[in-house]
Amino acid sequence: NHLFKLLCGVVAALALTQVAAAAELRERALGMFSPLPSTFPALKDNVITGEKIELGKALFFDPRMSASGVFSCNSCHNLATGGDDNMETSIGHAWQKGPRNSPTVLNAVFNEAQFWDGRAADLAEQAKGPVQAGVEMANTPANVVATLTSMPQYVAWFEEAFPEEKNPVSFDNFAKAIEAYEATLITPAPFDAWLNGDDGALTGDQLAGLELFMNKGCSACHNGVNLGGNGYFPFGLIEKPGADVLPPDDRGRFAVTKTADDSYVFRASPLRNIDQTAPYFHSGKVWDLKVAVQIMGTSQLGTEINDQQADQIVAFLTALTGKVPEVVYPVLPRETSQTPRPSG
Numbered sequence: 001n002h003l004f005k006l007l008c009g010v011v012a013a014l015a016l017t018q019v020a021a022a023a024e025l026r027e028r029a030l031g032m033f034s035p036l037p038s039t040f041p042a043l044k045d046n047v048i049t050g051e052k053i054e055l056g057k058a059l060f061f062d063p064r065m066s067a068s069g070v071f072s073c074n075s076c077h078n079l080a081t082g083g084d085d086n087m088e089t090s091i092g093h094a095w096q097k098g099p100r101n102s103p104t105v106l107n108a109v110f111n112e113a114q115f116w117d118g119r120a121a122d123l124a125e126q127a128k129g130p131v132q133a134g135v136e137m138a139n140t141p142a143n144v145v146a147t148l149t150s151m152p153q154y155v156a157w158f159e160e161a162f163p164e165e166k167n168p169v170s171f172d173n174f175a176k177a178i179e180a181y182e183a184t185l186i187t188p189a190p191f192d193a194w195l196n197g198d199d200g201a202l203t204g205d206q207l208a209g210l211e212l213f214m215n216k217g218c219s220a221c222h223n224g225v226n227l228g229g230n231g232y233f234p235f236g237l238i239e240k241p242g243a244d245v246l247p248p249d250d251r252g253r254f255a256v257t258k259t260a261d262d263s264y265v266f267r268a269s270p271l272r273n274i275d276q277t278a279p280y281f282h283s284g285k286v287w288d289l290k291v292a293v294q295i296m297g298t299s300q301l302g303t304e305i306n307d308q309q310a311d312q313i314v315a316f317l318t319a320l321t322g323k324v325p326e327v328v329y330p331v332l333p334r335e336t337s338q339t340p341r342p343s344g
């Protein structure tokens with residue numbers, strides 16, 4: 001009987017220690033990461049309305065926004081495959097291979113800076129880029145507006161989405177509507193449930209991976225709500241990866257700031273849904289997440305991450321994969337005789 005009580009006591013004490021350890025880990029984690037908010041984030045100078053979201057969604061899926069009529073945003077940010085295109089680097093206008101890997105649009109609204117080199121400030125500014133980029137959609141703002149204006153259904157949708165405006169069909173509003181739609185592409189994951197207090201949301205391996213992620217120093221660069229997307233660092237801070245992973249011709253942020261210090265500086269990638277978005281790095285040269293994790297160990301931290309540790313970190317990273325909002329494929333406005341014809 002005594003022995004039984006003693007045993008019960010020991011078990012209870014152990015359980016208490018475990019509870020305390022879990023609480024301590026959560027507290028540390030909350031100091032570095034934040035769960036996704038439960039509502040859509042507010043956008044700068046862009047009130048989110050249902051009408052704007054629906055319009056933005058149509059635009060996101062509409063290939064006629066490209067000069068050729070072939071590429072929509074969804075071509076390279078496919079919402080059925082993690083919000084990216086699963087290619088090393090994207091294929092765009094006239095079958096051209098672009099210079100970089102396409103990042104996911106899922107949760108992109110939480111990135112403080114857009115693109116691998118942070119050259120766009122927000123999603124509205126960002127959306128104007130691909131439409132005009134020669135290797136992406138190769139279109140012009142004037143041709144986008146002409147295309148939209150030629151379809152009465154689009155004109156009506158722009159009027160509903162931008163009711164106070166004299167000239168609702170504009171390239172600026174095109175970008176704002178897409179930004180509003182992108183703000184809905186948020187994917188709550190088991191890690192959010194765990195941060196919010198659900199102890200059972202992560203497995204033992206995932207918790208061990210989280211501890212490693214913090215103890216090894218990954219979270220020094222990959223932190224905040226998207227575990228990245230908020231700061232710039234040299235890729236190869238400690239040891240430059242080989243040209244097979246880091247091709248010498250793309251010097252990253254250097255092209256934006258023209259300062260030598262920014263040579264090979266890239267944005268620390270956001271890591272939500274990372275197990276859905278191979279291949280990895282701006283070059284898209286690494287297909288295996290475990291290999292990408294081990295490269296980060298040597299290139300950014302100067303430390304070997306052994307097999308077991310890498311497996312646990314990968315297990316943790318899979319806990320960042322969330323539920324993609326259900327997307328009902330939109331029926332798009334019908335063209336008219338006025339609609340500019342596909343070119344190139």
Ligand code: HEM
Nearest residue numbers: 073076090091092100101102103108114115116127130136
């Ligand atoms: C980057 C949205 C069309 C390929 C991005 C980002 C967003 C985005 C939000 C930044 C993500 C981040 O930094 O985490 C859009 C929208 C499009 C569109 C709204 C339609 C208007 C395309 C197309 C392609 C493409 C058609 C491929 C041909 C890429 C690539 C990047 C990128 C390669 C990375 C560029 C870099 O960092 O230099 N896009 N995209 N996008 N997108 Fe798109």
Ligand code: HEM
Nearest residue numbers: 218221233235266267268269280281282292293296297300
């Ligand atoms: C990219 C994980 C440490 C800065 C990445 C990627 C992963 C990752 C999986 C690829 C993302 C993608 O392709 O979308 C990790 C892990 C780390 C770690 C597990 C700890 C072992 C760090 C540290 C820094 C850093 C300490 C900053 C000093 C970056 C940068 C990129 C990146 C700049 C983008 C590289 C590129 O240009 O392609 N990280 N990371 N990471 N990480 Fe880390």
